[in-house]
Amino acid sequence: MALKKKDHLELYRQMVLIRRVEERSAELYQAGKIGGFLHLYIGQEAVSTGIVSVRQPQDRIITAYRDHGVALNVGISAKAVIAELLGKETGVSKGRGGSMHMADVEKNFWGGHAIVGAHLPIAAGMALGDQYEGRDGVTICMFGDGATNIGFFHEGVNLSKVWNLPVLWLCENNQYGMGTAVDRASAVEQIHMKAEGYGIPHSRLEDGMDIMKVREAVGAALDHIRSGKGPYFLEVMTYRFQGHSMGDPQRYREKDEVTKWEKSDPIGIYHRYIVGDKIAAKADLDKIEEAVEVEVNEAIEFAEASPDPGFDTLYDYMYASKE
Amino acid sequence: MAIITMRQAISDALWEEMERDPKVFIMGQEVGVWGGTYAVTKGFLDHFGEKRVRDTPIAESAIVGAGIGASMVGLRPVSEIMTINFAFVAMDYIVNEAPKMHTMFGGQMSVPLVIRTAGGGGRQLGATHSQTPDAIFAHFPGLKVVSPGTPADAKGLLKAAIRDNDPVLFIEHAAMYQIRGEVPEGDYTTPIGVSKVQREGDAVTIVTYCKGLQLSMAAAEQLSAEGIEVEIVDLRSLRPLDMGPALESFKKTNRAVIVEEGWPSYGVGAEVATRLYEAAFDYADAPIKRVAQKEVPLPYNAALEQFALPQVDDVVAAVKEVL
Structure with missing residues (x-):
């Protein structure tokens, strides 16, 4: 599926939007306007943007707590994302979820899950739902390298093969589970090799900072699954430029390491690709960046002006059953 | 009114609900070929087939987790945990996932899942297999917990649980399958939350x-x-x-x-x-x-x-x- 100029510009816009929302969120957090945890997606933008750009509308997506990127990629407005971070009634989860729990079921985005690894069996169940009903959707389940060492991972991945479920296991390997490097926590550094033990085809994309490569790898994996061959496991190498969450002193890695990775900034790579291949002019990209700046400013204004959920709504979503 | 055993009442409720609604299916350890460890689902596999009577690995997190996922996308699973003592290894799903989904995402998702299990002591199974930890589960808002004492209520409550739009933990007693009682003729439900x-x-x-x-x-x-x-x-x-x-x-x-x-x-x-x-x-x-x-x-x-x-x-x- 070849991209047209406008498609490239849209993907570039999404990546810049994620970056800017995250940077501004960090400011809002430091100003005390965002509570709880805040896990930033800065540095990993090519992964979620690449994934979401090649999925079909019937493909479900579910991810872990570092979820702002996917939220913006699937088309949740910056307003609804930032309002959620501020805990407002206008937030995408009505101020009930916060940073780690964003979802928009209408956009086939199923969260935003904060117990490490726990959403993998849930993803298997969603894929079972599609298989059961004869739908051709694939469930794309994103998780970090740290999630592959917990029991939930193994139960979910095993079940997906036993039942031949249409699920893409997509490991975003950003090389640290909080502050613990992969080689200090995982028996194998090549995380995708874990799929071998379950008879699931697997591969690793070494350069997850390049959105074009992410698109290609994810597209091939989705084709494989959609052809009825069962689950696929794709590991994508990436790097988070910020700490695990706000307030992380990052004692576990050298500044040089971060600087080295920042040279492969996914937005910089894409910028060079677009301008270098003369897909669009630098001026076009500048214009996008300016528009994003305005959009995020407006989103913050909107979020700050939005009402908190009323105390009278505390029990509103306790049960789905209507009495 | 017919006089039947608790086992028959529960079995009839499952059978009738599966006949009524093709979205209802059961999964768990030994529910299929074996016919259920307490013989509740004997004959189900032959009648309903492998798609709707699903033997699972010994993996409680996957059994309940996949049930949650399948219910989120429109099915009505009955996930069976062989005994409530094994529910502890699926604790995250029962108390921390299923009861949270509806409220945490502002009402976007629901989990119409039944988790069937059996508890109780008196069968010389030792300390790890004989517990009645019902109160632990009843502690969590968002989860419904029912535990019938008669065949009539078992049948009516299980039907109500399957038709309910929220997660219901249905606790049977392993030493009560043989007790007999009068059960009304025809289709009926017993309301959840009514003494x-x-x-x-x-x-x-x-x-x-x-x-x-x-x-x-x-x-x-x-x-x-x-x-x-x-x-x-x-x-x-x-x-x-x-x-x-x-x-x-x-x-x-x-x-x-x-x-x-x-x-x-x-x-x-x-x-x-x-x-x-x-x-x-x-x-x-x-x-x-x-x-x-x-x-x-x-x-x-x-x-x-x-x-x-x-x-x-x-x-x-x-x-x-x-x-």
Whole structure:
């Protein structure tokens, strides 16, 4: 599926939007306007943007707590994302979820899950739902390298093969589970090799900072699954430029390491690709960046002006059953 | 009305619901080829096929987690946990995933999932296989917890649970599958969250559920022979907890005994007694008594195990104490 100029510009816009929302969120957090945890997606933008750009509308997506990127990629407005971070009634989860729990079921985005690894069996169940009903959707389940060492991972991945479920296991390997490097926590550094033990085809994309490569790898994996061959496991190498969450002193890695990775900034790579291949002019990209700046400013204004959920709504979503 | 066993009542409820709605399916260990470890799903595989009667790996997190995922996308799974003692390895899904989905995403998702399981002691299975931890699960808002004491209620409550739009933990008692009782003809449901007076009397109010109901009914026969008529209120659901009939009865008898099989500390009896005191302290003519399991991990030795479990004589003695 070849991209047209406008498609490239849209993907570039999404990546810049994620970056800017995250940077501004960090400011809002430091100003005390965002509570709880805040896990930033800065540095990993090519992964979620690449994934979401090649999925079909019937493909479900579910991810872990570092979820702002996917939220913006699937088309949740910056307003609804930032309002959620501020805990407002206008937030995408009505101020009930916060940073780690964003979802928009209408956009086939199923969260935003904060117990490490726990959403993998849930993803298997969603894929079972599609298989059961004869739908051709694939469930794309994103998780970090740290999630592959917990029991939930193994139960979910095993079940997906036993039942031949249409699920893409997509490991975003950003090389640290909080502050613990992969080689200090995982028996194998090549995380995708874990799929071998379950008879699931697997591969690793070494350069997850390049959105074009992410698109290609994810597209091939989705084709494989959609052809009825069962689950696929794709590991994508990436790097988070910020700490695990706000307030992380990052004692576990050298500044040089971060600087080295920042040279492969996914937005910089894409910028060079677009301008270098003369897909669009630098001026076009500048214009996008300016528009994003305005959009995020407006989103913050909107979020700050939005009402908190009323105390009278505390029990509103306790049960789905209507009495 | 036909007189059938608890096993048959539960089996009939499952069978009829699966006939009624193609979205209902069951999954769990040995539900298919084996026919259910308590023979509840015998014959289901031949009739409904592998798609709807799904044997699973011994992987409780996957059994409940996949049930959550499938229910989120429109199916009506019944996930079976062979015994409630194994629910602890799926604890995250039962208390931290299923009950949170609807509220945490602002009402976007629902989890119409039934988790069927069996608890209780008295079968010489040792400390890890004999527990009645119902109160733990009833602690969590968002989860519905039911535990029937008669075949009629088992059938009606299970049908209601399957049709309910929220997650329901359905707790059976492993030593009660053979008990018999009258069951209404035809299709009916028993409402979740509604207590019931199972025996009328004026001397003492017994509040109980599940196996405690059997003990209390036997105790009532003995007491009746001595001219003491107890009133027995069967909670049937632990969450939502309907205190109406228990309160009404307590205001009439002014005396109460609470009978449960679990440990008393932080238990169902503690909760019910507190609610009676909070709402009707002035009506109490005697301290409320609790009959429950002695506070030890259950031993294997048959006599010792029975000594640790609440018995009919304990109920009789407690009633006489509050008189």
